[in-house]
Amino acid sequence: MDINDNIESPLELKVSFNKLLNLYETLATSDDEFVAAKANRILKTAKAFPELREGFSDMSILEERKKEISVILQDSFSPVLTKNEIKTASVPFHDLIFNSSERFKNIIKTAGNDFELNIKNMPKDDKYIIACTIILNFCYGYNLNFKRPFYYEIPDANGILHFYKILYNADFTEIIPTDNAPKITKEDYDQLLDNFENIDLWKEKFPPNSYIFKGFVISNIFDVTDDQSISNIKSSLIGEDKRKDENFMEGFYEIFRSLLGINDIKVGFSIYNKEEDTFERVYGVGMNSFLINNSESAKCGDSLCKWSYNRLLKNNKYFTVSDVDSMLDKAKGRAPHITNLHKQGIKSAIFAPIANDKGLMGILEIVSNKPQVLNSINANKLIDVMPFIVSAVEQSKNDEENLIEAIIQKECTSIHPSVHWRFEKEAKNFIKSELNGERATFSKIAFENIYPLYGQIDIKGSSEARNNATRLDLTLQLNAVKSIFEKVSKIEYLPIYEQFIYQINDYLEGLNTHFQVDSEQQISEFFKDEVEPVLKHIYTIDNVKGDIDAYFDSIDEKVDVLYNHRKDYDNTIALINKEMAALLDKKQVEAQQMYPHYFERFKTDGVEHNMYIGESITKEDSFNPIYLYNLRLWQLQVMCEMENTYYQMQSGFPVALDVASMILVFNQPLSISFRMDEKQFDVDGTYNARYEIVKKRVDKAFIKGTNTRVTDKGKITIVYSQKQDEREYLRYIKFLQSKNYLDTDVEIVELQDLQAVTGLKAIRVSVLYHKNEEDKAFYTYNDLMKEIKA
Structure with missing residues (x-):
């Protein structure tokens, strides 16, 4: 079997001891007789088998010349140190090991028959390119530093994972270009520097098997389990959404098992609530607290004895219980934590405070079902990891506070996505001023030249x-x-x-x-x-x-x-508001896709909504009046649909109430600004205030010369002041009549004068209804009521 089988690489691998034998040729002339004699003996051993110098790729030769290879490598694998050093001889990018120290052999043997040795973090996809970078260094002198630490992960007899770092000695290797190896120019090198992931380019410059690797590498291997465990703890704690990951806690257990060298341990956490002096459980998949036995929370004084309370909470120092059963007998019920551990079958434990300069934040709990395996001696190993756990908890607390704030913002004082960019811009300026040591102020958020739209579906009477x-x-x-x-x-x-x-x-x-x-x-x-x-x-x-x-x-x-009839009434109002608001929110998603605009709604006795559309909100040079007209038509159509949906639901409400819909048209663009104290947008300026006055009073207005309210059940009322608005909405009504949204009974009325507002008019038109979503017939309000009651 050939070493190069099933491997695509620019290097054709050949095991060779040429460079090592060249070194022995120098040593053979040494003045030290012992050194010279030993060198000559090794050279004599190798001379009989030329392939050991010339190189070979047939793996069977490794077995045939095993004795001779052992003689050649005797100095590299000293018999004196073989039981202490972890060392192998191999070829790069291959799992082939042809010589190793006794300690390495014992480690592999202990790992079990089914264990397969492989380098954990050697990227398979990048092996070809890594080989090319080695060629650039060896043959062309370009020192591309691509050195990364490589590791073996090998379990011991107890199944505890140990980490071994590999350091390569490549002193005895040669790389020789073949005839089909293109010469690499400075231009080629410059091109490769910016194309690490372009495998086709690398293969063009370094075709497969275009260079010969002659030699071998010595791997010096060191047990770095403690260091790697600490590193893994850091990596685990940094991970996003770790509490949602089902495998996170099991992985965390595994890391601590490696750090402490104990297989039978579990890790838990509890959060300290200073205000209430309680321990609380941490929420997340697999998160446990052994101190409070997974209760929601418990008083600290009820969970600890006086000594352990002072040790953890006052002095912020860890303590251990090496033998729970023995301590239980001594405590005689005076140590709640010992009683609690005993109930859970725990035999030994370490409790370490997670504390910073502001005080205790939580408790790290490490427990075992075996006595004495956790004790005050191995607890000292936590000293190296606690700073990272403290840092992670600090970050987690900050993240939680930010998340709570974000939820409050979203649920209580939501900033609509259409204007979020502006708040974000001002927040960045605020932070920049603070970091520069300047007086930070949050600038006024205002939008000019935008068109308002207002509508409401109001409960009549x-x-x-x-x-x-x-x-x-x-x-x-x-x-x-x-x-x-x-x-x-x-x-x-x-x-x-x-x-x-x-x-x-x-x-x-x-x-x-x-x-x-x-x-x-x-x-x-x-x-x-x-x-x-x-x-x-x-x-x-x-x-x-x-x-x-x-x-x-x-x-x-x-x-x-x-509270019988009033409860029915209140429940009805709540249901109407909930259903109408949900329908409006759902429809709004479609409207935003047509053209972004500001939208907000309020639940009162019914549902009101405001919309603002214009260039200054969208931040793009794309606004055209066509988008305003489209939004007005969309609003009118949605109001008709909400009327229909309401009357289809009405029979399911505790009290049968009627609704009336109204749209207010404002012809001129205006300015709005965000009122920080009220956490909402409002119109800017005296002239624009007229719009707000009309909005608040128009639904209660009477038709001029009568005692009849302008809004009425079964009708959509469109209030306006300009003739051009009248023409525009009559076109929309005609269109919706053709789609059987509206009836033909259009009427135009004048409104009585409101305070400081005159000249308002209204178009009133009846909505056409369906009995249900499947119904294809159209009904006026009166017809619908007859059908429902029939």
């Missing part, structure tokens, strides 16, 4: 509906109390009961004739301050116990009143 629900609940509660007083007055006549009945009747009459805003509060105070103390007093009367129990059972614990 929401105040009346809530008042009615309140009236019904209060009536039920008053009647329940009234019946109790009527019943008790027959058993025990007292004038005060009669007075209560009179008061209740007065409230009932008031609810039916002139329900006031403060009626709810007055009656609630009457129940709380006057009725309930009396009910608790008369609870001793057997005949009314059941009635009083029933009364208190009907009272909602959260709001402390009877």
Whole structure:
């Protein structure tokens, strides 16, 4: 079998001892008789077999000349040191080892019959190019420093992984160009420098087998398990999303097993909450805490004895428990951590504080199911790794704080993606000023010459509906109390009961004739301050116990009143807002893809939305009025779809409420700025404030000369002030009529004057509905109600 079989390389490998034998030729003339005699003996041994100098690739010769090779390599593999040194002789880029020290052989033997030796971090894909860089160095003098540390990973008899670093001695190698090796010029070299990954280029300059490698390399190998374990701990701690990785903790166990040389250990963590003086578990796949036995949290004083508490929390020093069972007998129940470890079957443990100059952040817990394997002596090995664990925990705490802040920003004060770039720009300027020692201020965020769009789907008669629900609940509660007083007055006549009945009747009459805003509060105070103390007093009367129990059972614990009809109303409002907002958000994704723009929505008694579109928001020289017109049409169409979706859902809501949709058209571009105190955008300037005034009041406006609200159930209302807006929206309406979104009953009305705003007009047009998504028929609002009720 040939060494070069199944290997593509610019080097044709040949085992040769020529350079080593040349060295012995020099030593043969030494004045030291012993050195000269030994050199001559080695040269004589080699002379009989010319292939040992000329080189060979037939692997069978290695076995045939095993004795002679051993003689030639005797000085390199000293018998005196063979049981101490870890050393091999081999050829590069090959797993072939033809000579080794006794210690190396023992390490491989201990690893087991199924162990395959290979270099862990030798990149297979780059072997060809690495060989080319070696040729550039040997043959052309270009010193390309591509040296990387290479390692073997070999388990010991206990299965603990050891790391061995390989250092190569290439003193006895030669590289010779063949006739088909292109000569490398300076231009070739310059080209190769910028094309490490271009394998075709390297093969062009260094064709396969175009150079001959003659010689062998000596590998000096060192056990660097401790150093590599520490390095691996650093690498593991740096990894992103490590707590989500199922293999992370098992890999972490493996690293500590190598560091401590103990197979049977597990690693846990607990976080210290200084404010509450508690230990808390770390959340993540495979993350455990043996100190608190995977409870959510535990008081530090309840988890440790006084001595261990002071040792960890006050002095920030580690402590060990080498024999849990023995300590359990001595502690006699006074050491909670010992009791806890015993319950988990743990026999020895190390607890190390993860602390910085600000104090304790958490505890590193290393445990074993065997006694005495963890102790105060091997715990000293943690000294080298604790700084990296401390650094990782600090980073993790910072990351968690940033994540919490990011979630708050996202969920509570979200910055819309369309304007995020501007906030990011100002934040970078802020950081730059701080780093330069300047006074950092967050500049005003404003956008000029942008067009606003506003729309709302509002619940009609929401105040009346809530008042009615309140009236019904209060009536039920008053009647329940009234019946109790009527019943008790027959058993025990007292004038005060009669007075209560009179008061209740007065409230009932008031609810039916002139329900006031403060009626709810007055009656609630009457129940709380006057009725309930009396009910608790008369609870001793057997005949009314059941009635009083029933009364208190009907009272909602959260709001402390009877909350049936109002709960239905509140749930309905919440459901309407949730469903309409979700639909609008979903539709908005499509609109953003057409052209980016600012969007925000608010849940009130219904759902309102603002949109702003323009050049200054998109940051690109791409805005055209066509995008504004497109967004206006999209808005009108989506409002029709929201109306349809609402009435298809209406039967599933606790209370049947109507909605009315409105769009406000503002013809002129305006400026908006971000109000830091309110965490939202608002219009800038006195003139632009007119837009906000109209927005807040227009849905309550009346049609001029009437007492009819401009917004109405079953209709879309489009409010505007300019004739060109009227023409534009009539075109959109005609288009949507052709698609059966809107009916043909278009009307144009004038609005009564609002404060400081005159000349507003509105287009009103009925929406066409479907009974459900599969329904192909079209209904007006009145037809739909008849169909639903039929």
